[in-house]
Amino acid sequence: MESxxxxxxxxxxxxxxxxxxxxxxxxxxxxxxxKPQTEEQAAAxxxxxxxxxxxxxxxxxxxxxxxxxxxxxxxxxxxIGLGLGFMSVEDxxxxxxxxxxxxxxxxxxxxxxxxxxxSTAGKTSFETLGGNIELLTGDERRxxxxxxxxxxxxxxxxxxxxxxxxxxxxxxxxxxxGSVKFAGDNRLTINLGAGFRVLPTDWLAIHxxxxxxxxxxxxxxEVKVTNNFETLLSATVFF
Amino acid sequence: xxxxxxxxxSRQLRKxxxxxxxxxxxxxxxxxxxxxxxxxxxxxxxxxxxxxxAEQEKxxxxxxxxxxxxxxxxxxxxxxxxxVVEREQSVDVLYRRTDWFKVRDEQGVEGWxxxxxxxxxxxxxxxxFVFNLGDRAGFTTHDWEIGMxxxxxxxANLISAYGAxxxxxxxxxxxxxxxxxGNSSNGYKAELGLTHVIVPEWRLSPFLELxxxxxxxxxxxxxxxxxxRHDQTAYAGAGLRFYLTRRFFLRADYRWHxxxxxxxxxxxxxEWKVLIACFF
Numbered sequence: 001m002e003s004x005x006x007x008x009x010x011x012x013x014x015x016x017x018x019x020x021x022x023x024x025x026x027x028x029x030x031x032x033x034x035k036p037q038t039e040e041q042a043a044a045x046x047x048x049x050x051x052x053x054x055x056x057x058x059x060x061x062x063x064x065x066x067x068x069x070x071x072x073x074x075x076x077x078x079x080i081g082l083g084l085g086f087m088s089v090e091d092x093x094x095x096x097x098x099x100x101x102x103x104x105x106x107x108x109x110x111x112x113x114x115x116x117x118x119s120t121a122g123k124t125s126f127e128t129l130g131g132n133i134e135l136l137t138g139d140e141r142r143x144x145x146x147x148x149x150x151x152x153x154x155x156x157x158x159x160x161x162x163x164x165x166x167x168x169x170x171x172x173x174x175x176x177x178g179s180v181k182f183a184g185d186n187r188l189t190i191n192l193g194a195g196f197r198v199l200p201t202d203w204l205a206i207h208x209x210x211x212x213x214x215x216x217x218x219x220x221x222e223v224k225v226t227n228n229f230e231t232l233l234s235a236t237v238f239f
Numbered sequence: 240x241x242x243x244x245x246x247x248x249s250r251q252l253r254k255x256x257x258x259x260x261x262x263x264x265x266x267x268x269x270x271x272x273x274x275x276x277x278x279x280x281x282x283x284x285x286x287x288x289x290x291x292x293a294e295q296e297k298x299x300x301x302x303x304x305x306x307x308x309x310x311x312x313x314x315x316x317x318x319x320x321x322x323v324v325e326r327e328q329s330v331d332v333l334y335r336r337t338d339w340f341k342v343r344d345e346q347g348v349e350g351w352x353x354x355x356x357x358x359x360x361x362x363x364x365x366x367x368f369v370f371n372l373g374d375r376a377g378f379t380t381h382d383w384e385i386g387m388x389x390x391x392x393x394x395a396n397l398i399s400a401y402g403a404x405x406x407x408x409x410x411x412x413x414x415x416x417x418x419x420x421g422n423s424s425n426g427y428k429a430e431l432g433l434t435h436v437i438v439p440e441w442r443l444s445p446f447l448e449l450x451x452x453x454x455x456x457x458x459x460x461x462x463x464x465x466x467x468r469h470d471q472t473a474y475a476g477a478g479l480r481f482y483l484t485r486r487f488f489l490r491a492d493y494r495w496h497x498x499x500x501x502x503x504x505x506x507x508x509x510e511w512k513v514l515i516a517c518f519f
């Protein structure tokens with residue numbers, strides 16, 4: 001007999017809670033209507049009281065200020081990439097070349113570039129015609145270089161592929177200093193170059209570039225300035 | 240109270256993704272034991288949507304307070320203006336490249352706005368959008384600087400690159416990597432040092448430096464010399480920094496090195512160089 005009693009009691013309690021909360025809901029609506037009246041009355045009474053002592057308050061100075069937290073804006077000024085091409089080593093023919101480059105864009109006009117690359121020089125015409133003569137060993141034929149350059153962007157524009165695709169592009173020139181390791185020796189180089197950059201998206205760039213790496217050498221008997229032209233097709237990403 | 244500064248769209252997305260998440264939790268409760276591949280992919284999609292919403296949450300929203308904000312197709316003055324955002328409309332700032340901001344307007348149009356114009360936009364609370372412009376003030380106060388150039392190291396040609404981090408406006412910690420190419424030997428060196436800029440506000444600003452490093456010396460192939468050697472080096476130096484324009488400055492310095500060789504006497508070398516550098 002105990003359990004039906006408890007059930008009845010619980011049901012009663014639940015109904016009472018629901019009804020009470022329901023009443024509260026209705027009451028709150030009624031109160032909303034009543035509230036302004038009471039506030040107005042109170043204000044009127046206050047005014048009547050304060051009329052003699054202090055002037056009425058027109059502006060409430062307690063304004064809640066919104067705080068804005070500025071998130072860090074992503075800077076995408078760095079550019080890194082790899083390239084393949086040809087290196088023409090003066091007197092030693094032209095051979096394939098690979099390189100890595102690292103750019104930092106300082107302003108929309110200027111950027112810094114650090115690049116490093118490697119190629120293997122071929123044979124001089126003297127070696128080719130002379131039969132078994134070898135001027136350099138295999139290791140010495142390796143042509144390794146790096147340079148630090150300042151780039152200047154000019155002629156910005158767009159290239160169009162068909163009717164619907166336009167990609168940003170631009171020319172740039174480069175001037176810098178660096179070093180080359182060739183024939184077992186390191187030489188100071190001065191590099192001059194130019195390139196063309198196409199950006200299929202904002203973060204990807206395709207470069208076609210030519211650079212002349214100039215250095216002095218006495219490898220073939222007399223001291224002379226050599227011009228070594230590098231042609232490179234490279235892809236870089238901005239980050 | 241800290242208010243969100245994101246777009247209504249992202250807020251809606253967040254709400255929807257939160258609702259979807261709650262709904263998914265409610266549904267997945269009984270079915271958690273057995274998850275079909277479809278449910279798994281759905282869960283993945285929801286996660287991706289939530290992630291996207293979270294990513295959007297991080298974007299800064301600014302309001303156009305001038306008559307309009309021009310958007311160009313590329314981050315450079317030569318690229319054409321293809322769209323304008325009207326006054327009182329907002330843009331989300333996606334990222335920055337040099338002095339251009341990639342932004343997205345309320346209609347989802349993305350374009351590049353120049354920094355000078357972005358300076359005149361307002362945040363959600365009405366305060367101006369303030370950011371690093373890369374001017375004279377930046378020359379005095381900045382976090383990082385990098386530079387490169389050349390000079391002379393004990394009679395050898397020197398190629399040098401450096402990077403520095405500002406501990407304060409006056410004090411910087413810097414790392415210099417160099418290669419020297421001389422008549423008798425070549426080599427590389429890496430040095431870590433402290434630079435004290437005496438008056439960083441001055442356009443032509445002197446500094447003092449102190450540091451240590453390692454020198455790797457290789458004899459030239461044509462001259463017979465002992466094999467490659469590593470030596471420790473210490474230096475004291477002084478120099479000048481000169482603000483050029485925008486983010487560029489020239490840095491010229493003189494360093495007096497003591498190389499701690501394995502021979503009886505330490506070697507003393509003079510180095511001077513001129514670098515073109517930028518700060519950011």
